[in-house]
Amino acid sequence: MVSLPDYAELHCLSNFTFLRGASRPEELVERAQALGYAALAITDECSVAGAVRAHVAARQSGLKLIIGTEIRLDDGLKLVLLATSRRGYGSLCTLITRGRMRSAKGHYQLARYDLEDGLSDCLVLLVPGNRPDPEDARYVAERFPGRAWIAVELLCGPNDRARLAALREIGAHSGLPLVATGDVHMHVRSRRPLQDTLAAIRLGIPVHKAGHALYPNAERHLRLRARLAQVYPPELVVETISIAGRCDFSLESLRYEYPDEIVPPGHTPASHLRSLTETGLLRRFPCGTPKHVRNLVEHELALIAELGYEHFFLTVYDIVQYARSQGILCQGRGSAANSAVCYALGITEVDPARMSVLFERFISRERNEPPDIDVDFEHQRREQVIQYIYRKYGRDRAALAATVITYRPRSALRDVGKALGLELSQLDRLAKSMNWWDGRRVLPERLREGGFAPDSPVIERLIRLVNDLVGFPRHLSQHVGGFVISRGPLSHLVPVENAAMPERSVIQWDKDDLDALGLLKVDVLALGMLSAIRRCLGLVERYRGGALTMQTILDRGDDATVYEMIRRADTIGVFQIESRAQMSMLPRLKPREFYDLVIEVAIVRPGPIQGGMVHPYLRRRQGLEPVTYPSEAVKKVLSRTLGVPIFQEQVMELAVVAAGFTPGEADNLRRSMAAWRRKGGLEHFYSRLIGGMLGRGYTREFAEQIYQQILGFGEYGFPESHSVSFALLAYVSAWLKHHEPAAFLAAMLNSQPLGFYSSSQLVQDARRHGVEMLPVDVTASDWECTLEPSDDWSPVTVHRSRLSSPAVRLGLLVIKGLSQAGAERVVAARLQSPYINVEDLVRRAGLDRRDLRSLAAAGALARLAGHRHLAHWQAAGVEAPPRLLSEAPMRESAPHLSTPTEGEELIADYGSLGLTLGRHPLALLRRRLARMRLATASELNRLANGRPARTAGLVTCRQRPSTAKGVVFVTLEDETGYVNVVVWRDLVEKQRRELLGSSLLGVEGEIQREGEVVHLVAHRLTDHTRLLGQLAAQSRDFH
C-alpha cells in the first residue's frame, strides 16, 4: 500500500467569508484533523473573524492552524497571505484594517501600493485567474522574493492538465515555485447545495438562474489525501508542508496590553489603585470603614495584584469618573463590579456592608475568567462617554467588539426561499408560519400549519438548507458597548473595520472570541432608567431643595411602604418589575426586603421559566412545599433561594459541588451556556454532569433536572451579580414613584422612549394616583416636563413644604413635530416678557410654519388663540417671515369656526401628544359600551374566580412569550384601569384577525383569580375598533 502524502491546506475559506464559505471554522478544523492534514490555514477574505473559533477548535484537537487571509486587489490580483510570526500577523491585520477602513461596512478595497511596505513576515500565494497572467507572477516574485508561490488549484475543471502546464511555464519564467492548494469553500462535498445557495443569495438571483456563476462541481472541499496524491504532482504537495513549516504563529501568543496613561507618573498601577480605593472608602464611610469591609478590600486588592488586573479596574474607574464629572449617572454590574473596591471607587452603589453574600464571588483565581464589569450609563448621554473614550485613546487604540449577526430561522427561510425561486407571497406565508418565535431550527410541523407539505421535494430542500444555514454568520455588527482599548495601535492585534454607524469602528472579533483569547473589554452600556432616575432626582432637588441621590435614598434603609406598593403590583414605570409577567408575579412573591427584589428581577426570565424554577420557588416561598436539599453541599449553594437554582452563578457552583467540575470547567460550561443557542455544543457536558452527580450519590432525577435547568438558562441565564445592580435601580425607582410620583412621572416622560409603557399609559397611571396634570402651553411649558405648585399656590407667600404635592406641567417635548430648537426659543423669549398673541410668539421665538402648526395641533396656543380650530386658523394666517413690529397688526374678518367636540379634542390630543389630559376615550364610549353589556376594568377585577365576564378596552400590549406555548397575553386599558387577558392557542388560531387587527377589543370569557392576580381567559374576541372612529389607539407589540 502506498503511504499517503503529508499535506497542509493553505487556502481555505470559512463561513466568515460571508456568502461564500459554506462550513464553520470548527467543521473545517475537525475535518482537516480527521483527514490527517499536517496543518490548515484559515484564509477568509480580508478577515480574521473566524480565526479564533478555528483556533479554539484546533487547540482542542491538536491540529496546527495557520492564520492567513485571501485578498483581491482592485485590479483583480488575488493573493493568499499567511502569517509566519506575531509580526507577520500584525502586518496582516494592519493590511486588512487599511482595506476595510477605507470602505463602507462589509466591503474592502486594496491596491498594489498597499503591498509596498512588503508585508514583513508574511508568505504570499498568488492565485491565478482563469487566464493566468505572467505579469502578475513577475510582480509577485519581485515584490516578495523568496516567500511567494503560485497556488495551483486543480479542481477537475475543463482541462486541468493544460492549466498545470501553463502555470508551470509561468513559474519557470518568474522563478516562483508552485504549491498545491484547494480553494476550499466547504469541509465536505455534501455542502455543495448550501454553497450554491450562498452564491445565489450573494448574487441576489435564484439558484436555477445562477448558471455559470455557480461552481461546476464540489471539488472545493477538504479532499482526501489519497485523492490529492492523484491530482497533484508530488513536489507540489511536499511544498505545502515546507510552507506550513515556515508559519510559526499562534493566536495563543497574543497578549493584551492595557493603556499606560491611566496611571499617573510616580505611581505603579497597584499603588494608584490603592490610593483611589482609600480615598473612596473615606467618602463612603465617613465614620470609619467597617472591619469586614476593610478585610474584603484587602482580600480583593491582593487578588487583583496577583492576577494583574489593576489596569482593568483603573480603566473602568477612569470612565466612570469622567461620567460623574459630567453629571452622567452610571452604575456597574457583574461579578467584579459587586466588590468593595468598586464600591469605594464609585463604580457601584451595592454596599458591601449590607450585601455580604455577593462579595465572596468577586473574581476567582481558579476560574481564570477575566473580570466582568458592565457599566450602564444614561441612555441619552452614553454617546458622550463613548466619544470621551475615543478622544482619550484615539480611534486607532479603541474600538468596539463585534457582534456576529447570524442567520435566524426566519431570515434563513427568506434568503433560501428566494434562492430556490419561491414566490414572494409564498415566502411571506412561510415566514409567517414561523411567526414571532421558534427555536433555532425550522420544524416540519410549523410548515404544515402554514399549509406547506413538508415532504414535497422543494420544501424538503428548503428545510434542509435552512437548517444548515441557521447560525451562519451574515455580517459583523457592533457590540452594544464592549470596548477594547490597547496600549499600541489596535490594528496590530486584530483588524478594525467600519461599523454601520458613522464614526464607529469595530474589531473583527466578538465577545466570545475575546473571551477565548483572554482579552479584556470594558462594557459601556446604555440604560434608560438611569436617565429617568437622574432627571427625577434633579426635579425633586429643584422643587424641594436639599440633596437627593441614590446613595441618600439607599442610606435610609428598606422602606416598608415602598415594598407595600411593590406587593400590590403597583409598579408601572418601575425599573425591571413593571412588565405584565413581573406584575403578576409580585403579589405571589410578596417582596419584603431588598434580596427579594434581586430574586424577582432574575426569576421572571426565560431561563428560570424554561428551567421550571418558578413554580417550585413560589410554592416553597408560600410554604406549600417543604424546603429540602439533596445534600449539605447543595444546601450551601441554594439556601438563599430556598433550594431552587435561580441565578447563573448557582448553576455553575452546582456543577462544582454536585458534579465535581473544576472551577475552570464550570467556567467553560458558563461560556457554552451563553453560546449554545448560537453554536450548539452543550451535549458533551451532559455525560460529565450526569455522571458526576450520579457518582456523588445524587438521584438521576435531580441530575437530569439540573441539566435541563442549565439548558434553560442558556442564553438567558441571569447572573446574581447583575440582578443585584438591577434590583438596586428597581428599588430606587420604586421609591421615587411612591414618594415623588409627580417628579417620577415627569422624569419618565422626559426620558421616553423608555420601558414598557407609553407616555399615555404612564399619565393615566399617575392620574389614578392623584397626580395633577397641567396641559402643554406656550405660556408656561418648558421643553421638558416640569413641576409646578398645584392649585392656586402663590410663589411669594407659601413655603415649599415637603408635604405639598406638585403638579406636572407637560413639556413641549411631548408635541409631535415640534423641533427642540424652536421649542427652546419659545421658552427663552418668554423669559424676556410674556407673549401677547400668536403673532408676537411667532416673531419673538422665530418660529417656522411647521413648529407653529405643531403647537396649534397640540393645543399649546389655547391661552393666546382659543380653541384648536381658531389656533390653526390664526397659525396659518401668520405670514412668514413675520412682519416688523412697527407695522400695524393685520386686520381681517374673523371666521366663525365651530368649537371642537370632546371627541375631536381627544383625537387631536392623541394625534399630537400621544396622550390626553381629557377623559379617557372609553369614557366617551362608556354609555354605548354599557348598553352592549361590557363591564369596566375595575368592575371586572372585583369579580370572583370562575365568573363569566365581558369587557372591552384599548389594546395596549400584545405579548407572545416564547415560553408560553403559543398563548398570547393581551392587556386592555379603559378609563378605570387594566384587564389582563389570556388567549389560548386554539383561540389565537381561530380569531387571529380580531386578535391582531383590533385596537379596541371586546373579550368574553371567564375570570381566573389567584389572590390579587386576576386574568380574563378569553372565549370569544370581537373587534370594536370602528367605535373609535379616527382615534388611533397605540398598541405596542413586544415580540
Add this chain to the structure above:
Amino acid sequence: MLWLALHFPALALDACTRGAHAPLPIVIASSPGNNAVVLACNHFAQRRGVRSGMPLAAACALSSELVVRARDVAAERAALERVASWALQFTPAVSIAQPAEVLLEAGGSLKLFGGLNRLCVRLENGLAELGYGFVLACAPTPFAAQLFARAGLPARIRHRDALRASLGRLTLDIFDLPHESATLLRAIGARTFDDCMRLPRDGMARRLGQEFLDTLDRALGRIPDPRPKFVPPTGFVAALMLPAPVHEAGQLLFAARRLLAELCGFLSATGNGAQRLAFALAHEDRAETRLTLDLAAATRDLEHLISVLRERLECLALPCPATAITLKSELLLPVASRNLSLLPDSREHAEAVGRLVERLRARLSAGAVRGLDTATDHRPERAWQICEPGNERSAQEAHTLARPLWLLASPKPLKEIEAMPHYEGPLALLAGPERIESGWWDGDDIVRDYFIARNPAHALLWVYRERRHDGGWYLHGFFA
C-alpha cells in the same frame, strides 16, 4: 354643456381581476417591498378581514391564501386610455382625468342616443362588459361631475342652479386638494364644501392660496375649466393580467372577451375594422405563446370575433399556465374599404423572415418550427434551450468549454471491458476528467466525470462516467 364623469373607484384592482371570474382573495399592494400597504382588495379578501390601508404584512397574517399583486400604474393608465378610446363612440369630446376618471362632454350626443337616461344606460352596460366597477355622474361642470362620481353619488344634475346646493354637502376629502390645504381645513374643522363657502374669502386666499378659491369656483362653473381632448392612438394594444394562472386555453375566452369588447368600441369610434388580431399569452419563465387570427375581412363585430377565437382556442394546447394575455390589432382598415394590393410593400419585406416562420408554422404546426439558443447551466443537457425563432441571443457568449456540437438526446450506456469504456472499440481518454456536479435544486442533480475520448475509428467522443449509482460509462455527444 353637460358632462358625464366616469369614476373608477377600484381601477387598480379591476385592472388585475377583470380577466377572470375567480373567487380568489386578491390584494393590490403599494409596492413589492417589505413596507408595502394594501391599496385595494376585493370582497373575497375583505371577507378575510383585509382592509385597504393596512400593512401588507398584517394582511398576509390574516389569511395565507391571499393573492398579492403589486400596483401597476402603467397598466391603470393604459386601462383608462382604452376606456377613453372605447367611449369615443358616444361623443368626440372625451377627456382623461388621472388617476381614475374619464369625462365625456355629452351635450351634443343626447339627441343621437335618445336622451340622457338612455345614454347612461348604454354606457353602463358597455362598461360592465369591459369589466370595470364605476360610478357615473352627470353635472354642468366637469369638475362637479367628477366630484359627484368620486363621492359615489350617481347625480344627474343638468342645471347650474341646482349645482350649488348639491355640492354643499360634499366632503372635502374628494377634492384632491394639496396635502397642506387639506390638513389645514381639517385642522380648523372645515369638512364640507359649505364649510369652505362660509369662510371669509380674503382669509382663505391668504391661508390656502388663490388656487383653492379657483378650485371652488371651478366646481361651481364660475371660472372656465377647459379639458384636453383625448386623441385615440392609431393602433390598438391591450394587455390583461390574469389574477391566477390559467391552465386551459378555453378559460382564456373570458379575458379575451374583455379585450375584444374594448377593441370593438375603439374600432367603432374610429370607423375601422380589424383584419388581423394577434394574441400573446405570457407564461412564467417561458417565451410567450402567440396566436394570430387572420380574418377574411376587416370587421368590428364582437360576437363574430369571439366565435372565431373560440374555435382557435379549442385546438390550442397551452405549454404551461398563462399569466397574462395581450391583444394587438394589426391591419386596421376602414370597414367600407379594402386593400386589394397584391404586391408586398417594403414593410412586409422586412418582415419576410417572420412571415416565413409564420407560414412554415401554418403548414407544419407551430411547435415544429423552433430556434436554438444557449443557456447558462453547468449541466450539458440544460446548457441549451429552445427559443422563439428570431429570438436567439445574437452575441455568442465566449464559450471556452470544450463541448460537442452534437449532443445525444439521452446519454447512451457504454459497454465496459476490462474497466475501459467501449464504443465501436475501446476508447482512449484524451482529456479529463472534467467533473460536473450540479442541479440539485430541480431534482435532476448530476454527478459525472466527463472525458474526451477517441475510438479506433478516430471518432472524437464526449463520454462520462457516472459517479453515483452504477458508476457506469455513457456516451453523451460527438465532436467529430
